[in-house]
Amino acid sequence: MSLGLEVRRVTPDDLEEICALDQDSFPEPWSRSLWKLELARLHRIYLGAFKATELIGFIGGLLSHTDFHIITVATQKLHRTSGVGSVLLFQMLNEVDDLEEGIETITLEVRASNKAAQGLYRKFGFAPVGLRRGYYQADNEDAIVMTIENLQHRSLTDRLLEIECKLPFTVLVGDAKK
Numbered sequence: 001m002s003l004g005l006e007v008r009r010v011t012p013d014d015l016e017e018i019c020a021l022d023q024d025s026f027p028e029p030w031s032r033s034l035w036k037l038e039l040a041r042l043h044r045i046y047l048g049a050f051k052a053t054e055l056i057g058f059i060g061g062l063l064s065h066t067d068f069h070i071i072t073v074a075t076q077k078l079h080r081t082s083g084v085g086s087v088l089l090f091q092m093l094n095e096v097d098d099l100e101e102g103i104e105t106i107t108l109e110v111r112a113s114n115k116a117a118q119g120l121y122r123k124f125g126f127a128p129v130g131l132r133r134g135y136y137q138a139d140n141e142d143a144i145v146m147t148i149e150n151l152q153h154r155s156l157t158d159r160l161l162e163i164e165c166k167l168p169f170t171v172l173v174g175d176a177k178k
């Protein structure tokens, strides 16, 4: 039997854990004040994956007209390669699939050297469409732009159902904590 992993919208109450995970996951983490602002902004979806009450992963996305942009995703080092990133992206795309805004593309940038993240995105149907040279200013690394284009809700729903069967966790969708 698969284990349960709670996925829910994050709130300002989760700020400390989000900042800690961000710092542990990225060479250029956001400041606490930027995270605080970001979590309060409109047209964003931020989800956290919780094992018991501990935040072990997060994902963020931005709705911009007909595009949905994946801003960030991270799993705690101890829990990587065990399906947490897949659960997060699965739930995010489920929410995108339920939006009524007429999303046509889902886009993201990923470091050219980040094979783990590229593997995660490919699993969900993202394909590389371009390169942004020197996109990451800290070290001048290129970004690969990946997208799901001409989004057909029917095919996204089918792909998500297919992926759901193989997830190592049962996804428990929770309300944001009050």
Ligand SMILES: CC(C)(COP(=O)(O)OP(=O)(O)OC[C@H]1O[C@@H](n2cnc3c(N)ncnc32)[C@H](O)[C@@H]1OP(=O)(O)O)[C@@H](O)C(=O)NCCC(=O)NCCS
Pocket: 025, 026, 072, 073, 074, 075, 076, 079, 080, 081, 082, 083, 084, 085, 086, 087, 109, 110, 111, 114, 115, 116, 117, 118, 119, 120, 121, 123
């Ligand atoms: C990218 C990241 C979020 C993946 O999270 P995760 O919880 O390990 O992901 P999963 O276990 O669900 O793996 C999903 C897929 O990613 C790929 N993948 C994950 N880790 C991998 C690795 N070390 N090497 C190669 N492929 C890998 C595989 O295709 C895997 O699918 P599979 O399990 O069906 O084979 C995680 O490595 C991370 O937090 N990295 C640091 C932050 C980061 O780089 N974020 C991405 C920004 S663009």
